Amino acid sequence: MTDAVLFDVDDTLCRYRRTGDELLAAAFEQTGLEPFIGLEEYHDRYPEFVDDSDSMTDLRERCFAAIAADKGRDPAAGRRVAQAYADERDHGNVEPLPGLDAALDALGDLPLGVVTNGAPAMQSEKLAGLGLEEAFDVVVHAGYDAPAKPSPAPFREALSALDARAERTYHVGDSLDSDVAGARAAGVGAVWLSGDAAAEPEPEPRPDHTVATLAELPSVVR
Numbered sequence: 001m002t003d004a005v006l007f008d009v010d011d012t013l014c015r016y017r018r019t020g021d022e023l024l025a026a027a028f029e030q031t032g033l034e035p036f037i038g039l040e041e042y043h044d045r046y047p048e049f050v051d052d053s054d055s056m057t058d059l060r061e062r063c064f065a066a067i068a069a070d071k072g073r074d075p076a077a078g079r080r081v082a083q084a085y086a087d088e089r090d091h092g093n094v095e096p097l098p099g100l101d102a103a104l105d106a107l108g109d110l111p112l113g114v115v116t117n118g119a120p121a122m123q124s125e126k127l128a129g130l131g132l133e134e135a136f137d138v139v140v141h142a143g144y145d146a147p148a149k150p151s152p153a154p155f156r157e158a159l160s161a162l163d164a165r166a167e168r169t170y171h172v173g174d175s176l177d178s179d180v181a182g183a184r185a186a187g188v189g190a191v192w193l194s195g196d197a198a199a200e201p202e203p204e205p206r207p208d209h210t211v212a213t214l215a216e217l218p219s220v221v222r
């Protein structure tokens with residue numbers, strides 16, 4: 001017997017149609033600057049700037065300003081590129097991951113929830129872009145409505161809203177560190193969406209179930 005199913009959003013329900021490379025190229029084009037930041041460099045440096053109090057846009061601005069300064073450029077140029085990057089990103093321009101529609105059809109009679117680490121406005125645009133603004137009975141924006149995953153708190157908030165018991169609820173997500181760890185901390189069944197990356201044979205923390213695509217989810221949950 002299953003009381004409810006919870007979902008992560010990014011890289012679980014959907015992904016952006018435009019890649020980071022495409023956005024970065026568009027951002028440089030928008031500013032008229034010669035491209036001086038590569039995506040890999042951005043991703044490598046980004047963790048240095050992570051700070052709970054800032055928005056993603058602020059973090060990216062600080063990161064791009066630092067990369068610019070390191071290259072002997074005006075940090076303001078880095079900030080302009082970061083602003084253009086944010087302008088170019090359309091959070092509603094997402095595509096569903098394979099198996100999403102089939103999974104939601106098969107599970108539609110159960111209470112369904114979302115537990116996502118992400119700003120409410122941004123995550124709402126994604127759900128609207130998928131045509132799923134009405135599909136979930138509760139959406140918990142962890143990091144905003146509750147502490148961020150892997151804290152068990154946002155899972156408990158969803159359970160309480162759905163009147164579901166942890167041991168009869170599943171959470172599916174692509175991140176071992178936030179989804180699997182958080183679900184386990186809350187006593188919820190952890191379903192890891194491994195994607196097609198030849199699934200790690202011994203994922204840590206250990207999920208209760210591993211699925212390659214959402215199409216496999218109904219057989220796990222039922």
Ligand SMILES: [Mg+2]
Pocket residue numbers: 008009010011012173174175
């Ligand atoms: Mg995710």
